[in-house]
Amino acid sequence: MTTRDSTAPSARPALPRHRLRFDTADMYEAGHGVTAKELAGLQPELARVHAVVQEKSRAGLDAEFACLALPTHMPAGLPAIEQAAADVRHFRDIVVAGIGGSSLGAKAVYHALREVNPSAEQPALHFLENIDPYHLQFLLARLKPESTAVIAISKSGGTIETVVQYLALREWLENCLGPVEARKHQWIVTDPKQGWMRELAAREHLPALPLPPKVGGRYSVLTAVGLLPLAAVGVDVRALLDGAADNAARCATDDPKVNPALELAALHYLLDTRHGKRISIMMPYADPLLQFVNWYCQLWAESLGKRVPGAEPAGTLPVRAMGSVDQHSQLQMYLESRPDKMFTFIALDRWEDDRPVALPETERHTFPYLAGKRLSEVLDAEFRATREVITRARHPNVTLHLPALDAHVLGQLIDLYQRVTVYCGLLYGVNPLDQPAVELGKQLTLRFLNERGKPGA
Template sequence: MVHLEHRLARADVIGEGGFTYEDWELLLRRGDEVRAKVRKMGPGFCRLPYDDPSDMVRFARERRGMYSDLVVVGIGGSALGAIALISALSHPYYNILPEEKRGGPRVFFSDNVDPWQLRGLLDVLEPRRTLFNVVTKSGGTAETVATFLVVRRFLEDALGGSWREHVVVTTDPERGDMREVARREGLPAFPVPPDVGGRFSVLSPVGLLPAAFAGIDVGELLAGARDMDLRLKNSSPEEDPAYIGAALNWIFYGKGKRMTVMMPYSRALKELAEWFRQLWAESLGKKLDLEGKVVQVGPTPLRALGATDQHSQVQLYVEGPPDKFFTFIVPEDYGADFVFPEYYPDLDAMGYLAGRRMSELIKAEQIATAYALAEAGRPSMTIKLPKVDPYHLGGLLYMFEMQTAYAGELFGVNAYDQPGVELGKRATYALMGRSGYEGLRGEIEKFLGGIVI
């Protein structure tokens, strides 16, 4: 079971940098109200663990052997969730395993419109053995549809009319230009539920279809999320890890900790922290509160990897500005281990390691980092999970989504929109000459004193 510890965030343990008894009483008083509001609202992502994935699983099972490569074309929430799933649940060197050991296609992500990067990707692909999964919730994401146009030409030049056998679409079930393309061309398509934002869509076909192609048990992912949902529903605020995580971030934001650092001590969970960074930033970074007042709130999410970033960031965290709250994630079982051999027993730097395990070392590194932070009055909480497998990862992902929904209520903002992102999208359309945006282009030219692209 996923477990949250917060002893090293308490003022009676770490001093004035921690939360007080009065803080704890406040967050518990607000718990029932906040959780009830979120449940009454019924965010669309709460339904995803109960959806039937059988069509998706069947599609992946029938086609896995037809392709040597799967390329997911998407950006932001259309890629980060799938990247987190495959990074966590596949062999760490999955793409370079021999095909017979992989059992499925290599998986690549085209999540930017950097022409150098895309050219390099196309150079390593064989069109006849590649399937492209084009993912855009709206059906009109500029970066995704632009890449699709290049991909279609790449496939059509090599395969002619059979290019259609090498594209599957994940988009809105009814609307949007990518849905229209799927209709016109007869492309297989899976839905992104209209009431599920991209950053909350990892447990929809957005994340689950690529995961299924990589051989990940999506049924267990959803089972873990369902069990986490039931656990949160049936717990008190004090026993609800999603609420406590949200409330501690909210309390510490009010104490000047305007940044939240997620630091998994597991390479498998590195991309989970990248996924969380978007979830937290887009959901909570808002100009207006729910009443329309200007508040400009939002904790800035940062990502670090233990133990690697002890040697690049922890100096700042321990002795730099006291403006951060830390979340560590530690698996009990790493899925592999090594016992250190007894070489050079007379050398201090090596002798003490003899007979100890590598898993012991990385866990000791996490405890030591949390201790060093606490000694400096820097608060942290630690999330422990038994192992990184589909069941526990599904529960962890769902917990973080609920934590974000609760945090939206605590901060008093809409956790499901992103008006700041939308302005940038419209400006891009104007700069690229999309019809209907001519006036905005004129405003941009005036503002910047001219435009050169």
């Protein structure tokens, strides 16, 4: 990527350019899944939806599918983000006020990388999503206003949870620092033109980065929404975008044998609509990926969970699991309950911080099979055993092998699932970008708040 090299600090080491590997064999008929005939029969549809994706992302950030143009178009916006990040980085703690698409992406990447590369020199990110009074008090009691920055993120600039959190954080800063100094602790990411946050930023001269209007919240991790907080804590956001661009390049064809996003979309769609697999369980064997699954669950549910006129509703229910913990919690049910599930395992090929099992001589007779093993080998044996019993229980399953856990790999994963989701939406015939059903709840919330405000209510 020439863009990357031209602006990157010269000391930055070359990135590992490892690609995701996919093992989809158990999604096909040998694993009681999709038949070759079904996939061949879908090929005209796959060609159609791929053409739509290409067409509707060609216009870059102005395109309908602007989210899929981010890997190639965001590098141009990076200098502004990196400048803001350099300022935020002077604080010890950074509170991100945002909910749903305004937090899950950055949270996913941060949690994935923090345990891999912990550094006492970087600030810590704290995500304040809910309006839970306990959580807010608990967090503020542990932070000092003098050394805390706030990044408030809302696409509309008026998300009620974020407004309430941000107001609380502003009061907390102002009470300690005074209103003038408090403004130096605040950053905003919102619509470039409208909404309360944009207006507030103009009024108080707060630094405010734009979110491209065509990019929806749940597809926005590769904009300032995700890149500002991540860059502030030292994540290599150029590598993140590079990884996404590499995956996008891999997905430039309508051949599902070459384009992994198209293959995964086809398999999910066929398993749901032809084989009754209505639940898709994502189960990584790596603790750092826990939050990535939450990001995926929002992307999938909000994009695909929709009515289809004259047909079954679209979308499989995304369910989160964690290996090996959920072998001791959910596996019994997976193995004996209804055959309505498909699985995505995520396995890590290389662990940087691996260590041998500490098996002293005195315990060798009890655990001979642990002798000479590394921790990751034990986890890998757990993974392979679980995949084997899931396959024997006739649940279709796919394994994503991550060559490492770094920003480049996470960028690939993000772009991959954004593409799979958009392809799936087009296959089902729903709009993967909207969320029409949640408006009523927002209106009712305001109505209930208004009622409470009235005397005697």
